[in-house]
Amino acid sequence: MSTRVELLQGTLDLLILRTLQAGPAHGHAIMKSIERNSEETLLVEQGSLYPALHRLIRRGWISAEDGVSENNRRAKFYRLTPKGRKQLAVETGKWEILAAAIARILRPAQ
Amino acid sequence: MKLDDLNDDFQHHIELETRDNIERGMSPADARAAALRKFGNLARATEDTYAVWHRLWLDRLRQDLRYAWRALRNNPGFAAIAIATLALGIGMNTALFSVVNAVLLRPLPYPDADRLVWLATYNERFKLEAVTGPDYFDWKQQAQSFDAMAGYEVGQLTLGFPGAADQTGVVGVTPDFFAFLGARPSIGRLIGPGDRNAIVLTHRLYARRFGADPSALGTTISVNGVPHTICGVLPESFRFVLPFDAAGAGRAEDVEAYVTSQVTPETQSRGRTMRIVAVIARLRPELTVRQARAEMETIHSNIARANPGPFYNDAKLRIQPLQDKLVGERRGALLILAGAGAFVLLIACANMANLLLSRAGARQREIAIRAAIGAGRSRMIAQLLAEGLALSLAGGVAGIGLARLALAALIHFGPQAVPRLAEASIDLHVLGFTLVLSTLTGLIFGLGPAISLSRANLAGVLKDGGRIGSASPGRLRVRRILMAGELAVALVLLTGAGLMIRSFARMNAHPPGFAPERIVTMQVALTGPNYRGTPEQVAYFVQALERLAAAPGVRASGIANSAQRGFVNVEGISYPDGQAPQTTYNCSSSGYFTAMGMRLVAGRWLTDNEPAAAALINDSFARVVFGSASPIGRRLRVANGPNSIPTTIVGVVGDLKYSRLDAEPAPEVYLPFRQAPFLRRMTVMIRAAGDPMAVGAAARQALASIDPTQPVFEVQTLENALADTIAPRRFNLFLLAVFAAVALVLSVVGIYGVMSYAVQQRAHEIGVRMALGARRGEVLAMVARQGMVVALAGIAVGVGGALALTRLIATLLYAVEPTDPPTFIATALTLTVAALAACVAPALRASRVDPVIALRYE
Numbered sequence: 001m002s003t004r005v006e007l008l009q010g011t012l013d014l015l016i017l018r019t020l021q022a023g024p025a026h027g028h029a030i031m032k033s034i035e036r037n038s039e040e041t042l043l044v045e046q047g048s049l050y051p052a053l054h055r056l057i058r059r060g061w062i063s064a065e066d067g068v069s070e071n072n073r074r075a076k077f078y079r080l081t082p083k084g085r086k087q088l089a090v091e092t093g094k095w096e097i098l099a100a101a102i103a104r105i106l107r108p109a110q
Numbered sequence: 111m112k113l114d115d116l117n118d119d120f121q122h123h124i125e126l127e128t129r130d131n132i133e134r135g136m137s138p139a140d141a142r143a144a145a146l147r148k149f150g151n152l153a154r155a156t157e158d159t160y161a162v163w164h165r166l167w168l169d170r171l172r173q174d175l176r177y178a179w180r181a182l183r184n185n186p187g188f189a190a191i192a193i194a195t196l197a198l199g200i201g202m203n204t205a206l207f208s209v210v211n212a213v214l215l216r217p218l219p220y221p222d223a224d225r226l227v228w229l230a231t232y233n234e235r236f237k238l239e240a241v242t243g244p245d246y247f248d249w250k251q252q253a254q255s256f257d258a259m260a261g262y263e264v265g266q267l268t269l270g271f272p273g274a275a276d277q278t279g280v281v282g283v284t285p286d287f288f289a290f291l292g293a294r295p296s297i298g299r300l301i302g303p304g305d306r307n308a309i310v311l312t313h314r315l316y317a318r319r320f321g322a323d324p325s326a327l328g329t330t331i332s333v334n335g336v337p338h339t340i341c342g343v344l345p346e347s348f349r350f351v352l353p354f355d356a357a358g359a360g361r362a363e364d365v366e367a368y369v370t371s372q373v374t375p376e377t378q379s380r381g382r383t384m385r386i387v388a389v390i391a392r393l394r395p396e397l398t399v400r401q402a403r404a405e406m407e408t409i410h411s412n413i414a415r416a417n418p419g420p421f422y423n424d425a426k427l428r429i430q431p432l433q434d435k436l437v438g439e440r441r442g443a444l445l446i447l448a449g450a451g452a453f454v455l456l457i458a459c460a461n462m463a464n465l466l467l468s469r470a471g472a473r474q475r476e477i478a479i480r481a482a483i484g485a486g487r488s489r490m491i492a493q494l495l496a497e498g499l500a501l502s503l504a505g506g507v508a509g510i511g512l513a514r515l516a517l518a519a520l521i522h523f524g525p526q527a528v529p530r531l532a533e534a535s536i537d538l539h540v541l542g543f544t545l546v547l548s549t550l551t552g553l554i555f556g557l558g559p560a561i562s563l564s565r566a567n568l569a570g571v572l573k574d575g576g577r578i579g580s581a582s583p584g585r586l587r588v589r590r591i592l593m594a595g596e597l598a599v600a601l602v603l604l605t606g607a608g609l610m611i612r613s614f615a616r617m618n619a620h621p622p623g624f625a626p627e628r629i630v631t632m633q634v635a636l637t638g639p640n641y642r643g644t645p646e647q648v649a650y651f652v653q654a655l656e657r658l659a660a661a662p663g664v665r666a667s668g669i670a671n672s673a674q675r676g677f678v679n680v681e682g683i684s685y686p687d688g689q690a691p692q693t694t695y696n697c698s699s700s701g702y703f704t705a706m707g708m709r710l711v712a713g714r715w716l717t718d719n720e721p722a723a724a725a726l727i728n729d730s731f732a733r734v735v736f737g738s739a740s741p742i743g744r745r746l747r748v749a750n751g752p753n754s755i756p757t758t759i760v761g762v763v764g765d766l767k768y769s770r771l772d773a774e775p776a777p778e779v780y781l782p783f784r785q786a787p788f789l790r791r792m793t794v795m796i797r798a799a800g801d802p803m804a805v806g807a808a809a810r811q812a813l814a815s816i817d818p819t820q821p822v823f824e825v826q827t828l829e830n831a832l833a834d835t836i837a838p839r840r841f842n843l844f845l846l847a848v849f850a851a852v853a854l855v856l857s858v859v860g861i862y863g864v865m866s867y868a869v870q871q872r873a874h875e876i877g878v879r880m881a882l883g884a885r886r887g888e889v890l891a892m893v894a895r896q897g898m899v900v901a902l903a904g905i906a907v908g909v910g911g912a913l914a915l916t917r918l919i920a921t922l923l924y925a926v927e928p929t930d931p932p933t934f935i936a937t938a939l940t941l942t943v944a945a946l947a948a949c950v951a952p953a954l955r956a957s958r959v960d961p962v963i964a965l966r967y968e
Binding site for chain 2: 004026027030031032045046048050051053054055058065070071073074075076
């Protein structure tokens with residue numbers, strides 16, 4: 001557990017968009033995907049997942065639709081919109097610049 | 111977004127997580143518990159998601175307001191008192207300050223109103239402001255400080271229409287008058303240069319006499335018997351709101367026509383014919399009143415040097431902004447009333463503070479519990495703010511309603527003499543100011559409990575059990591100071607009102623048998639070529655007296671006028687120049703004294719056929735001029751001229767306040783009307799046997815039967831005529847009394863609030879005392895004493911304040927000293943009794959406390 005870190009403010013939005021690039025998914029699947037793909041390093045605080053999803057819907061970057069999940073239950077599936085796809089590119093670019101800059105500051109010797 | 115959907119989503123999430131956990135080998139129960147733990151606070155997640163879509167603060171505000179409304183409804187007594195306090199404070203002040211604004215502050219309805227000035231010479235000997243025609247023309251010609259200057263004279267003249275006559279307010283205007291005021295005609299044209307004997311009608315007169323028919327233009331009507339041509343009509347919006355000149359008569363509201371002034375360069379010359387004219391001027395934009403004054407002083411002193419004599423020696427130039435002149439003496443009264451309003455607002459705010467503090471005390475425990483179970487401080491402050499806001503809103507709405515009612519009442523009952531009162535409307539700035547002030551009071555004092563409730567004393571409050579607030583002596587002290595302060599302010603207001611009520615009673619005090627409600631008065635003004643000479647005038651009135659005596663219901667009738675004022679001139683008594691007392695010369699018929707119910711003090715009455723020049727004097731004249739010596743048989747001269755006839759004093763009559771109620775009796779001389787040279791205008795006095803107004807109508811008919819072209823007007827009882835003379839004072843009294851009453855009610859409410867709170871706080875202690883054997887009377891006395899100590903301290907401070915402040919209303923008083931002891935004693939007693947009553951009710955409640963219940967109430 002000690003290797004797990006909390007998400008930086010704002011990065012959850014980026015991760016959700018990235019996850020949904022692979023196709024529509026419901027909330028639990030999105031969480032699982034983030035945790036699995038970060039090799040269980042990133043801890044998604046679930047209380048903030050849903051507000052983030054709704055924030056993205058409100059901005060028009062993702063949409064929600066009803067579907068049937070793997071346990072045969074009606075659930076909300078979230079899908080990337082074209083606008084969201086464009087935004088993902090923008091955000092990814094921004095993130096790379098930011099990450100590189102932070103890395104340079106933290107390890108100036110390398 | 112639907113909450114159900116969201117909840118569904120969450121449940122779905124948790125189910126999947128639970129399944130995953132089971133797959134990892136947990137028991138179903140542990141798996142679900144772990145899933146829930148991992149998800150975190152469901153309600154919080156719901157709220158946060160909800161917040162994405164909704165403006166939460168608005169929701170919270172709505173919720174808080176709803177809660178506040180419920181809290182107030184559960185406490186209707188508190189809510190009603192708080193709302194009434196706010197409504198009175200906001201409403202009365204808004205109404206009054208709206209009047210102050212309309213009368214004092216709003217600019218005149220003429221262009222460049224701020225540059226208009228009033229020009230006059232003040233004659234120190236006659237104590238009046240007057241400009242003569244020749245002065246006006248000299249000023250107009252020489253003064254460089256002004257863009258424009260105009261003159262006018264206001265009078266009550268007779269307008270003769272075909273088959274009818276009106277006695278009405280008419281303004282004589284110089285040719286530049288209308289251009290000066292920026293007036294435009296609605297039809298025809300206005301009086302301008304070159305006009306002679308022209309008349310401009312107001313829209314009201316045009317509608318009344320001509321049915322608004324434009325063919326009236328160019329026709330002639332007679333003005334005091336002289337034909338004038340109608341040249342135009344003013345628009346309905348034009349209003350005459352200028353000050354009157356010294357000789358002006360009537361009321362600004364009664365002005366119905368404008369005629370060419372008789373003040374022209376041809377008619378006016380010094381030492382021969384001079385008319386008095388009112389002068390207004392418009393200052394050049396770059397100049398100040400002070401600069402204009404310097405120039406006018408020079409011009410005036412040049413005129414005085416060129417025309418030596420007492421007239422100019424005693425005259426001083428006066429120049430002041432027109433607005434100041436117009437408001438004049440009323441400024442003092444209005445500012446005092448505004449001060450009274452501020453006092454009431456102060457009391458209302460103190461009351462609000464008191465109420466909220468006592469409520470805060472009662473709610474300390476509730477707030478502590480809410481804090482203990484996790485309510486955030488900001489959330490609780492928001493809740494208290496919402497309560498303050500709800501109160502302020504309710505109070506504000508009630509206040510606006512009250513302001514409208516009060517303003518309508520003020521305009522309805524207000525005297526005509528207050529200029530532009532009828533134009534007053536709710537002033538939004540004032541309303542905003544009072545609303546903000548009272549809202550702030552509500553909010554600040556409403557917040558008190560939340561702020562004072564630090565975490566440190568949270569436990570203390572909760573531990574204290576059911577008993578509340580015993581740990582807040584500081585708050586109680588604030589409340590006591592507020593209560594004492596309220597009483598002090600209320601006492602000042604009550605004293606002011608009390609002094610005015612006493613003045614009013616003195617003004618209205620009639621000598622026994624005077625009975626002004628039984629006396630009918632009316633005015634007759636003889637105009638036209640038929641009444642130029644004194645013999646024709648005498649003939650008219652002799653006939654009038656005969657017909658009046660024969661009219662039904664007339665017990666006694668007479669005529670009189672106050673023809674002339676002058677210096678006392680009695681043979682054998684000499685005064686230094688200008689030091690002689692002034693007196694009024696009245697002409698009257700013998701019936702006048704009977705009709706008025708006057709009393710003969712010495713000598714004999716006058717008859718209508720005196721063989722030689724004879725006069726009556728009044729008590730004041732006898733006292734001032736003759737002291738203790740007998741005036742009977744002494745001779746006086748009516749005028750200072752060489753041909754004045756020595757007139758023998760044949761009797762002394764009692765003083766009578768018959769012309770103005772608010773004036774002290776002054777020296778008067780009565781001459782038989784046949785011997786008096788001034789008969790054009792007479793007041794008819796009739797003592798009625800039956801209904802005064804029916805007798806008045808009969809008398810009017812009797813006069814009309816002599817000559818229908820001569821108008822008879824202002825038919826009213828003497829009581830009404832006298833009441834009109836004190837109308838402005840009555841208005842001031844009415845306003846101040848209303849404020850004082852509001853202050854009294856508010857401060858009693860304040861005391862009651864403090865005392866109820868104190869009793870509630872001490873219920874437990876009182877229970878203990880009674881359980882230990884204290885008698886009901888002792889408890890009663892203890893509680894009442896506690897309140898009365900504070901109340902009496904407040905009253906004592908108030909008496910001091912009133913002694914200092916009532917000097918300011920000295921000018922509004924009549925025959926009452928500003929420190930009148932009976933008034934002070936009466937108001938202090940009134941407040942003491944009111945305070946005692948407010949203390950006794952809670953004390954009674956305290957003494958009825960059942961010790962068992964009080965002790966159990968934990």
